[in-house]
Amino acid sequence: MIAATTVEVGGGEPYAIHIGDGLLGDSALLAKTFRGRHALIVSDEHVAPLYAEAVAAASRSACTNVQLHILVLPAGEAAKTFDNFTRVIDALATLGATRDACVFALGGGVIGDMAGFAAACWMRGIDCVQLPTSLLAMVDSSVGGKTAIDIPQGKNLVGAFHPPRAVVIDTTTLRTLPPRELRAGLAEVVKYGAIIDGAFIDWLDAHADALLAMDATALSAAIARSCTHKAAITERDPLEHGERALLNFGHTFAHAIEAEQAALNGGWGAGLNHGEAVAVGMVLAARLSTQLGMATMDDATRLTALLKRFGLPIRIPAGLDADALLARMRLDKKAAADGLRFILWDSIGHARVVAGVDESAVLQVLRAD
Structure with a gap:
């Protein structure tokens, strides 16, 4: 077991980056990351079967009255589109997400970018907690608040700066990461x-x-x-x-x-x-x-x-x-x-x-x- 580490990000919108084993199931930690009673877990077809239910269970344990929905999107860069962005927005609308709602971005950089962009746009900005499961997302895209989708003319041309409320890096998820992604x-x-x-x-x-x-x-x-x-x-x-x-x-x-x-x-x-x-x-x-x-x-x-x-x-x-x-x-x-x-x-x-x-x-x- 590796000791957990916290990296603090200061500035106008401060947040913490939590790094350690088993953090996706840490209900006490997740309880600190969301404020309201609506939560949307956005993941993809590769990651969701592995971790989405664990995150949902920990979130419900942390907040017994939370209304939570899991949205599973296609995997891969090709999924970072307006159509799938709209699916996230539709899920927030169906959930009745209020201004204190939270989007959990559970996956690699594609999910982090797309879920973060939807959080930036819903009601002009709600909380997003980044739960990166790829090494690339852990060290780069989950930190700093860049969110975006791709269009045919170029990569990440439509997006927004939207700092996360927190970043929770569960290093045990790397055990299921394909060697190419590592x-x-x-x-x-x-x-x-x-x-x-x-x-x-x-x-x-x-x-x-x-x-x-x-x-x-x-x-x-x-x-x-x-x-x-x-x-x-x-x-x-x-x-x-x-x-x-x-x-x-x-x-x-x-x-x-x-x-x-x-x-x-x-x-x-x-x-x-x-x-x-x-x-x-x-x-x-x-x-x-x-x-x-x-x-x-x-x-x-x-x-x-x-x-x-x-x-x-x-x-x-x-x-x-x-x-x-x-x-x-x-x-x-x-x-x-x-x-x-x-x-x-x-x-x-x-x-x-x-x-x-x-x-x-x-x-x-x-x-x-």
Whole structure:
């Protein structure tokens, strides 16, 4: 049994991130996270059969008069649509959810994004408690309040900032996580070392075998360190006006890859998943940093080797056109009037926002991959 850890997120809308074993069944903890008598658990067809009833039972134990409903949605990125967002809204309406109602987002990043966005919109904002069950959601999407859905033109283009009331990370759920999803989450863990904590890269390299073997101590330490970094950044910059943009390291490339895959394959979710696309995107961002004379190739090589060690892809998938990817980047949320903006680095652990990046340099990196 690993000792529970709490990471506090301050700022204008403070909340706590609880990390530990068996927390989804902790009725005392869940009782602290919701205020009213209406609760909606939103999950997907993979996660709900494993954990939804346990969360419901703990919630009912915590609040005997709660009116609770479980909504099960399709799994995968392809489900992050307006239609399924509407299903969450309809469920809240059927429940008669009042302003003090709570949405429990039980699942990975797709469920967290979609349920969080519905909570942001219902009655102009009700509580959302994030209950992430994937490593990627634990260390990234459940923290910070970004919520969104996808549209054909791009990923996460429709959404809202809506900080959670709490984040409850039950590390035992990782035991049912497929190996591919574990590796995808490790990409986002590596990101924190790349942008702000070079010593974390050393730690990850030293503990790579333990992490891949699902060692509980190593995973808990990696989750806590990642959440601590994200909590500090989002506390200082909740609406991404400055420093928070660093968390998008690799994401401009990644979102373009995901969107182009969706266009070529008839929908979101085909090809690389988000974490895998971020791994490729970080490699490309490191190479672009070298191309622009900001960093040495040694750092890019080291990052690439660590990602390969975690079994992550490091190259753009075959069949994706460089010009088409560049066109996708022009619609990315990080683009601005002065052109493409990228999160690049001067060295491992020292990232910064670079505006007005020359498109010819980007194309050179894309075509060289």
